[in-house]
Amino acid sequence: MKKVAIISFPSKGTAGETGTWRVKKPVIERQKCVKCMICWLFCPEGTILRKEDDFVEIDYRYCKGCGVCANECPTKAITMVEE
Template identity: 65%
Template structure:
């Protein structure tokens, strides 16, 4: 029997989608820049990014998604070879 009640509307359920909270890149004060010369592709920055704002390129380099990166600097802090610098916007 079909119910008239939409069960995913009576309770706060949300399905994952890219950037559902908007383009949070505008919040950034410091911008992380990856130096590919120094990067060893360990991907610790990709793992630690709390916003999933780092993607992995075809050559396995990390790439910052500046549309969503809030500039927290965790990636720069975690990078074992100091390949990420935080530059004021």
Template identity: 55%
Template structure:
């Protein structure tokens, strides 16, 4: 049997990729309309839903790509520069 050069889904196969982040998405829950577009668009699957149906970002693995902020229709996500150090 040939071993295929593929990766099976696993958490954190490339390490704590949150360290890669330069800008951090910050959700303003007062503006959030629970449309879940950010949850759907997140390419790394690091947005999960709270019991109340609100998006929650896992900052251990969020790379800060900013796609969620770009897609949010009510501008509830702001990209904030990470503090150095």
């Protein structure tokens, strides 16, 4: 049987750009990032994007500020800061 991977990408839904719900936002410290993509795997909103240089970037239009990425990052490269 053929296996298919399903990957979701952030897009505008019925709730609009959900980033406006956020109280804290994740900020990535590039020097600490080892490009492991764990944050990308765990983000429940699919708002972490892989850039061409393999670093990650957050789409703040849809990030709800849940903090899962900061919690899972093995090098603590992500910090949640007040908006």
